[in-house]
Amino acid sequence: MTDQNIADLCNQMAQRAKLASRSLATVGRAAKDRWLNHAADALLSQTTAIVDANALDVAGAQQAGLTAAMIDRLRLTPARIQSAAEGLRQVTNLPDPIGRIREGSLRPNGLEVQKVSVPLGVIFFLYESRPNVTIDAAALCVKSGNAVILRGGKEAIHSNSILHRILSDSLRAVDLPADAVQLVKTLDRDAVGYFLKLDDCIDLAIPRGGESLIRRVAAEARMPVLKHYLGNCHVYVDRAADLAMAERIVVNAKCQRPGVCNAMESLLVHTEIAQSFLPRIGAVLSEKGVELRGCADTCRALKQAKPATESDYAAEYCDLILSIKVMPNLDAAIAHIAQYGSKHSDAIVTSDWNAARRFTQAVDSSAVLVNASTRFNDGFELGLGAEIGISTDKFHARGPCGLEELTSYKYVVLGNGQVRE
Amino acid sequence: MTDQNIADLCNQMAQRAKLASRSLATVGRAAKDRWLNHAADALLSQTTAIVDANALDVAGAQQAGLTAAMIDRLRLTPARIQSAAEGLRQVTNLPDPIGRIREGSLRPNGLEVQKVSVPLGVIFFLYESRPNVTIDAAALCVKSGNAVILRGGKEAIHSNSILHRILSDSLRAVDLPADAVQLVKTLDRDAVGYFLKLDDCIDLAIPRGGESLIRRVAAEARMPVLKHYLGNCHVYVDRAADLAMAERIVVNAKCQRPGVCNAMESLLVHTEIAQSFLPRIGAVLSEKGVELRGCADTCRALKQAKPATESDYAAEYCDLILSIKVMPNLDAAIAHIAQYGSKHSDAIVTSDWNAARRFTQAVDSSAVLVNASTRFNDGFELGLGAEIGISTDKFHARGPCGLEELTSYKYVVLGNGQVRE
Numbered sequence: 001m002t003d004q005n006i007a008d009l010c011n012q013m014a015q016r017a018k019l020a021s022r023s024l025a026t027v028g029r030a031a032k033d034r035w036l037n038h039a040a041d042a043l044l045s046q047t048t049a050i051v052d053a054n055a056l057d058v059a060g061a062q063q064a065g066l067t068a069a070m071i072d073r074l075r076l077t078p079a080r081i082q083s084a085a086e087g088l089r090q091v092t093n094l095p096d097p098i099g100r101i102r103e104g105s106l107r108p109n110g111l112e113v114q115k116v117s118v119p120l121g122v123i124f125f126l127y128e129s130r131p132n133v134t135i136d137a138a139a140l141c142v143k144s145g146n147a148v149i150l151r152g153g154k155e156a157i158h159s160n161s162i163l164h165r166i167l168s169d170s171l172r173a174v175d176l177p178a179d180a181v182q183l184v185k186t187l188d189r190d191a192v193g194y195f196l197k198l199d200d201c202i203d204l205a206i207p208r209g210g211e212s213l214i215r216r217v218a219a220e221a222r223m224p225v226l227k228h229y230l231g232n233c234h235v236y237v238d239r240a241a242d243l244a245m246a247e248r249i250v251v252n253a254k255c256q257r258p259g260v261c262n263a264m265e266s267l268l269v270h271t272e273i274a275q276s277f278l279p280r281i282g283a284v285l286s287e288k289g290v291e292l293r294g295c296a297d298t299c300r301a302l303k304q305a306k307p308a309t310e311s312d313y314a315a316e317y318c319d320l321i322l323s324i325k326v327m328p329n330l331d332a333a334i335a336h337i338a339q340y341g342s343k344h345s346d347a348i349v350t351s352d353w354n355a356a357r358r359f360t361q362a363v364d365s366s367a368v369l370v371n372a373s374t375r376f377n378d379g380f381e382l383g384l385g386a387e388i389g390i391s392t393d394k395f396h397a398r399g400p401c402g403l404e405e406l407t408s409y410k411y412v413v414l415g416n417g418q419v420r421e
Numbered sequence: 422m423t424d425q426n427i428a429d430l431c432n433q434m435a436q437r438a439k440l441a442s443r444s445l446a447t448v449g450r451a452a453k454d455r456w457l458n459h460a461a462d463a464l465l466s467q468t469t470a471i472v473d474a475n476a477l478d479v480a481g482a483q484q485a486g487l488t489a490a491m492i493d494r495l496r497l498t499p500a501r502i503q504s505a506a507e508g509l510r511q512v513t514n515l516p517d518p519i520g521r522i523r524e525g526s527l528r529p530n531g532l533e534v535q536k537v538s539v540p541l542g543v544i545f546f547l548y549e550s551r552p553n554v555t556i557d558a559a560a561l562c563v564k565s566g567n568a569v570i571l572r573g574g575k576e577a578i579h580s581n582s583i584l585h586r587i588l589s590d591s592l593r594a595v596d597l598p599a600d601a602v603q604l605v606k607t608l609d610r611d612a613v614g615y616f617l618k619l620d621d622c623i624d625l626a627i628p629r630g631g632e633s634l635i636r637r638v639a640a641e642a643r644m645p646v647l648k649h650y651l652g653n654c655h656v657y658v659d660r661a662a663d664l665a666m667a668e669r670i671v672v673n674a675k676c677q678r679p680g681v682c683n684a685m686e687s688l689l690v691h692t693e694i695a696q697s698f699l700p701r702i703g704a705v706l707s708e709k710g711v712e713l714r715g716c717a718d719t720c721r722a723l724k725q726a727k728p729a730t731e732s733d734y735a736a737e738y739c740d741l742i743l744s745i746k747v748m749p750n751l752d753a754a755i756a757h758i759a760q761y762g763s764k765h766s767d768a769i770v771t772s773d774w775n776a777a778r779r780f781t782q783a784v785d786s787s788a789v790l791v792n793a794s795t796r797f798n799d800g801f802e803l804g805l806g807a808e809i810g811i812s813t814d815k816f817h818a819r820g821p822c823g824l825e826e827l828t829s830y831k832y833v834v835l836g837n838g839q840v841r842e
Contacts, residue, residue, distance in 0.1 A: 022759065026782050105804050111793055113803050118785065120815050203815055224645065224816040245838040252840035338443065360833045361447050364539065372532055372836030381841070382534050382832060383526045394541050394624055394829035395645040396817040408815035411803060412781045415793030417666040419673035420802070 001188060010194035013149055013182050014201035017122040020177035021147035025119050029096035031176060032143050036092045039170040040085040043135070046166060047081050054131065056158040066155065074129045074155055084135045091139045094385040097403040098145045112414040117407045119145030121203035124195050126151045126217060128209035131159035137206075138167050138181045140388045144406035147177075149202070151184040151192060153209075161185065192217075199223040204406075208389055226401060229392045230316045230342040231261030233374040236333040236359070238350035239270040243277050245371060246349040250281055252373040253347065255288050259318045261390060262345045262367075262377045266313060266323045268333045271297070274326045278302055290320045297326035313340040330355050334362045341365065344392060345377035366392065366399035422609060431615035434570055434603050435622035438543040441598035442568035446540050450517035452595060453564050457513045460591040461506040464556070467587060468502050474579040475552065482576050495550045495576055505556045512560045515806040518824040519566045533835040538828045540566030542624035545616050547572045547638060549630035552580035558627075559588050559602045561809045565827040568598075570623070572605040572613060574630075582606065613638075620644040625827075629810055647822060650813045651737045651763040652682030654795040657754040657780070659771035660691040664698050666792060667770040671702055673794040674768065676709050680739045682811060683766045683788075683798040687734060687744045689754045692718070695747045699723055711741045718747035734761040751776050755783045762786065765813060766798035787813065787820035 001009070043050070054076040061071050100117040107113060123146050127133045134150055141148035152160040164183035171178045184191055196205060199222035206226045207217040214227050235253050237246045253264035269277055278301040282292060286304050293308035305324065312323040313336075327333045337346050347369035348359040356370045367377035377399060379387025384402030391397045397405035422430070464471070475497040482492050521538040528534060544567050548554045555571055562569035573581040585604035592599045605612055617626060620643035627647045628638040635648050656674050658667045674685035690698055699722040703713060707725050714729035726745065733744040734757070748754045758767050768790035769780040777791045788798035798820060800808025805823030812818045818826035 022785070025785065107802070107804060111797060111802075118815075121785075218643075222639075224814070242838070248838060248840050256841055356835075360835075364443070364446065364542075365831060367832040367834055369834040370836060372834055372839040373841055375841040376532060376834055376836075376839065377832065381528070381532075382834070383528060393645070394539075398829050399832050408819050410786060411788040411798065411820050413788055413790040413793055413797055413803070414777075414781075415791060415797075417663070417669060418793040418797065419669050420677055420794055420796040 001186060003190065006186060006188055006191055007194050009186065010191055011198065013184070014122065014195065014198045016179040017147040017149050017182060018201045020179035021119065021121045021145075023177050024142065024147060024180050025098070025145050027145065027176060031174060032096065032145075033092040034174045035142065035170055035176055036088045036139060038173055039135075039167055040088040042166045042170055043081055043085040043088070046162070047078050050076055050081055050159070050162055051078065053158040053162040057131075057156050061155050064155075070129060070155075074131065074159070076131055076159055080132060084132045087136060088139050091143050091386060094143065094403055096143070097407050102409055109418050110415065111418050114412040114414070115409050116412050117404075118410050120406060120408050121146060122201055123148045123406070124151070124202045124205045124223075125149065126192065126205070126207045126209065126213065127153070128213070129153040129155045131156040131163060133208070134160050134163045134183075135167070136386075137388060140386055140403060140406065142176075142180055144403045146406055147180045147182075149182050149184060149195065151195070154187045157185070157187065193220060196221040196223075206389060224396065226389060226391055226397060226405075227393065228261065228390050231263070231344040231392075232265050232314065232316045232340065232342040233262060233345040234266045234268055234337050234341060235264050235347045235349065235374060236268040236327070236330075236337070237270060237273065237277055238330060238348055238352060238355050239272040240352035240355060241270075241273065241277075241349040242351055243273065243280065246277065247281055247284060249347065249349055249371070249373050251284055251288070253375055254285065254290060254322055255320070256373070256375055258320050260375075261316075262374050263318070264322070264374050265315060265317055266325070266340070268325055268327050268336060270330070270333075271326050271328055274298075274301060278324070285322065288320070290322050292322055292324060294324035295326055298324045316342070330358060334359065337363055337365070342392060344390075345369065345374040347372060347374050366390070422607060424611065427607060427609055427612055428615050430607065431612055432619065434605070435543065435616065435619045437600040438568040438570055438603060439622045441600035442540065442542045442566075444598050445563070445568060445601050446519070446566050448566065448597060452597060453517065453566075454513040455595045456563065456591055456597055457509045457560060459594055460556075460588055461509040463587045463591055464502055464506040464509070467583070468499050471497055471502055471580070471583055472499065474583040477579040478552075478577050485576070487576065491550060491576075495552065495580070497552055497580055501553060505553045508557060509560050512564050512807060515564065515824055517564070518828050523830055530839050531836065532839050535833040535835070536830050537833050538825075539831050541827060541829050542567060543622055544569045544827070545572070545623045545626045545644075546570065547613065547626070547628045547630065547634065548574070549634070550574040550576045552577045552584060554629070555581050555584045555604075556588070557807075558809060561807055561824060561827060563597075563601055565824045567827055568601045568603075570603050570605060570616065572616070575608045578606070578608065614641060617642040617644075627810060645817065647810060647812055647818065647826075648814065649682065649811050652684070652765040652813075653686050653735065653737045653761065653763040654683055654766040655687045655689055655758050655762060656685050656768045656770065656795065657689040657748070657751075657758070658691060658694065658698055659751060659769055659773060659776050660693040661773035661776060662691075662694065662698075662770040663772055664694065664701065667698065668702055668705060670768065670770055670792070670794050672705055672709070674796055675706065675711060675743055676741070677794070677796055679741050681796075682737075683795050684739070685743070685795050686736060686738055687746070687761070689746055689748050689757060691751075691754075692747050692749055695719075695722060699745070706743065709741070711743050713743055713745060715745035716747055719745045737763070751779060755780065758784055758786070763813060765811075766790065766795040768793060768795050787811070
């Protein structure tokens with residue numbers, strides 16, 4: 001395609017999405033849930049066709065020499081398709097976020113003021129190879145009344161195409177606008193740049209993937225971006241910690257799923273308990289294959305620890321590696337987190353009421369936890385019901401983003417002839 | 422100053438603001454209100470010095486040939502200073518938005534989850550010539566726990582400098598960080614560009630002024646922007662309208678203060694009442710000096726109306742000019758507003774329950790009003806207590822922005838040893 005053709009294609013898709021979003025905005029819950037159930041049924045009844053299309057992507061990925069881990073992420077099995085269909089049915093159980101009166105008041109002049117939840121409009125969703133994200137993202141966007149333009153990875157184009165066809169056929173089948181879910185089928189990378197300029201049609205961009213994708217979107221987008229940079233998460237074990245609890249939390253935060261953003265990357269230990277806690281936790285972590293990198297005090301207490309550098313304290317390893325630093329006191333730990341942390345998820349383990357209060361107030365992270373694993377900073381675990389991503393920004397939405405975070409509001413003002421004096 | 426000197430200056434100011442914001446984030450209401458009262462007292466006791474400094478700006482503006490209206494906006498009189506001091510005291514009456522638990526839940530595993538309001542951090546506030554904005558903006562930013570970097574117009578530099586000195590001296594006097602309110606004193610326009618790059622220190626930019634300033638900030642800023650484009654507001658007079666009420670509302674929306682963003686720019690009239698309503702409202706508006714530009718039907722009914730062009734329906738006149746169009750039905754009015762409107766403030770006048778419901782649901786504007794003047798889309802009128810601006814975006818905050826809209830939130834998660842399975 002020529003540049004002009006691509007620009008036209010992007011513009012037409014965005015215009016169609018805008019029109020679809022306008023009618024979707026006033027659709028009630030029943031129709032949206034009907035679509036979710038219809039799509040779940042269709043996924044199950046078309047499992048064979050989905051697996052066949054996915055096999056083309058898997059074969060291509062093998063030819064292209066992708067790693068086994070990447071190919072596993074790409075693969076759709078009947079079990080995974082069934083799980084995606086169940087995911088759609090779970091979204092039917094979530095309340096409709098649209099039309100909720102967030103606040104209301106009666107003004108002295110008799111005006112009734114309501115602040116009512118409305119959809120954002122059109123969401124441009126960019127993601128990498130996992131094709132089940134196609135289903136999850138479409139479900140959350142449509143349930144929250146938004147049209148979505150999906151741009152998946154080129155490795156998954158056959159899988160995404162059939163999934164998109166099922167989702168849009170289901171929209172038609174329940175009399176909702178099929179353009180509410182569109183897939184960018186051109187593999188031209190310039191298409192992303194064109195979409196990011198269309199702030200008259202697209203209300204929000206959500207990039208999900210590697211840091212270079214996210215930085216590109218943040219730099220180029222003219223519309224707001226819901227994004228996630230680093231997750232450099234800390235557990236601070238206070239001098240008043242229950243050490244058995246601290247051990248459970250540290251092991252869980254580091255080892256339960258080390259590759260995710262809410263896993264612990266750095267352990268801070270109060271100096272008064274370092275001598276008792278460090279050998280104990282060091283032995284458990286080493287046994288689980290965790291590489292330890294510590295400050296001088298840590299290395300004295302733990303023979304297996306290597307010296308940590310400044311960059312270790314700033315790192316998001318996403319791996320079985322942990323930086324450790326001994327802290328003279330609580331405020332030093334708070335200052336360390338302010339300096340090196342990424343404002344994602346930070347926990348204190350303590351039985352000291354005042355230390356817990358000081359920590360929750362002074363640490364500026366999307367989730368601040370007391371006596372709990374950092375792994376709980378997650379949409380399902382915090383009760384949002386579902387999650388389209390975790391925001392590391394402070395504007396609009398912070399931390400896990402579910403259906404509510406995909407909405408805006410309008411003021412509805414009801415009167416009987418009021419004018420301003 | 423050299424470019425490097427300006428860049429260094431901007432960076433140092435932003436770093437100091439970040440530090441100040443960190444300590445301001447955990448300051449309670451009492452200290453912030455003490456500052457507001459102290460600053461109000463100081464404004465009153467230093468009225469003469471303020472008027473003297475302002476006289477230098479006024480003299481400069483006269484020499485530079487600014488219009489009488491611009492010079493009036495620039496001028497500070499003892500009465501205006503007293504009114505600004507009263508404004509500060511009014512902000513002490515507003516509740517502290519920080520630390521409010523917005524939502525909370527007890528999870529099945531025993532975790533207590535709280536969603537707690539926190540400040541955004543550092544706000545870069547750009548504005549044009551009215552120096553009392555210096556006081557208003559600082560009051561709202563600090564009361565909401567944010568540090569602010571103020572960048573006023575060069576015409577007001579002497580006024581802004583003394584006002585800033587009073588505000589920061591008052592911060593020191595009540596033991597709050599003086600860097601919580603800083604003023605950019607260099608007149609170099611490049612300084613704005615440097616600040617807009619510092620997204621590691623500055624959490625939000627708020628431009629208040631002409632469209633070219635706002636577009637520049639939106640294009641250059643790496644941090645989120647709270648902004649206000651056009652206000653092309655409509656009043657739709659339905660066939661079921663009480664015509665006396667419609668007249669009151671139309672006159673108020675157009676004439677009470679024609680230069681502001683929530684004034685009506687376009688009047689839509691249902692065809693079935695056009696013959697009775699148009700001559701009546703036309704006579705009143707003409708008497709008030711409003712120039713009328715209408716569709717063919719309008720011009721037939723109103724001899725004084727000139728033919729309107731497409732661009733009239735898209736225009737924000739901010740003046741005593743009104744475009745008028747006769748509508749075949751309610752849905753045509755909704756479609757017209759979707760096509761030409763700016764999603765700011767749009768009103769229907771009707772006694773028809775279903776028409777009112779359809780209008781409030783289908784019109785996507787920051788305020789949708791029934792039987793009330795568009796002029797009510799205002800922070801004070803809607804009960805926000807104060808207003809730092811009106812957002813025409815949907816992300817984060819929509820419509821009038823008060824103290825709540827200058828906050829974010831964090832999740833505080835309280836447990837007794839929970840780990841993820």
